């Protein structure tokens with residue numbers, strides 16, 4: 001069967017969904033193709049740190065009713081080095097900006113409900129298999145759904161299909177350069193039914209490796225530890241995970257509460273970049289174009305920041321016929337992405353174990369940590385990057 005729309009969006013993650021809502025608000029028709037089921041995308045466990053800009057956009061889109069009630073606002077973060085703690089009060093250092101903890105899958109649930117309520121077409125279990133004609137004015141996406149082959153012709157294709165998606169691979173290989181950086185460690189993440197032991201997030205270097213204390217609700221904790229890339233989830237019993245977390249996050253007069261773990265998984269850490277996010281009528285956004293290590297909590301926020309630029313450029317094109325913002329799309333996005341890439345890399349190397357404890361490299365790491373406590377300038381640098389720079 002053949003379909004037609006103005007913007008063909010591949011992927012119903014945070015990028016594709018926010019784009020659809022912004023376009024629909026301006027009267028621009030779009031269709032989202034998502035190869036997974038609704039249930040799958042709504043329950044895929046990911047990170048959960050929202051920058052102020054992201055919260056503002058979700059509110060502006062009218063998709064924040066539950067976020068306003070259940071989201072947990074944070075005004076500071078705790079940084080720890082082998083048990084020594086420094087609190088960075090980011091509201092004080094950034095003129096009142098903050099972050100909100102709210103699981104990405106909750107964001108996705110809210111966006112899907114809002115999009116469907118507003119009549120946006122989301123085709124679930126619709127697998128995009130080929131994008132044709134991106135150099136023409138009418139590209140076509142081929143997809144399969146329920147065993148049937150379909151085509152969707154459109155004015156523009158938004159490739160919001162994540163790191164493993166089809167869109168980036170559709171760009172001619174010589175139209176962009178790739179940069180990859182693999183880190184020599186992974187994160188083991190858990191969700192546990194236990195009240196958080198800290199109101200604020202704790203990022204900890206420890207001589208045994210990194211640990212992060214985060215949370216999802218007053219009764220659910222989200223925690224991570226650095227593990228080897230070769231480690232298997234079976235190597236890590238619940239007991240061993242709690243033991244390691246307690247040691248690495250430990251500080252005098254503080255104890256980590258334990259509870260039943262109901263989700264655990266290991267994720268490799270990587271940085272991935274391309275230096276051009278557009279070719280012809282195909283525009284990439286979110287994980288399709290870039291991956292940052294999770295230590296800065298930037299993944300979801302970068303996806304949403306790309307979409308702000310893309311929606312503005314497309315709306316401007318349909319209103320005026322001008323292509324200037326479309327042409328600037330890639331460079332506008334890349335400024336923020338490189339900034340976040342650098343910050344995520346900085347946080348990763350500051351808090352992970354890479355060198356022998358007590359070695360020259362490790363003592364430099366400690367000097368960097370100590371500097372946060374000594375210098376308001378350094379604490380402000382961390383704070384403003386962590387909450388997200390407003391206008392980059």
Ligand code: APR
Pocket residue numbers: 010011012013014015016033034035036041046047104126127128129160161162163164165166285286287288298299300301303
């Ligand atoms: N056809 C249709 N859908 C596809 C295809 C395809 N060929 N390939 C991938 N998809 C879908 C995936 O199933 C997924 O739901 O595209 C969607 C991409 O969504 P995300 O991976 O959530 O990516 P994005 O919207 O860019 O959001 C980035 O997700 O991975 C996290 O840390 C990352 O928080 C960041 C956020």
Ligand code: PHB
Pocket residue numbers: 046047048049101201214215222294295296297298
């Ligand atoms: C999370 O809560 O999942 C989380 C928080 C901060 C990070 C990464 C993940 O840097």
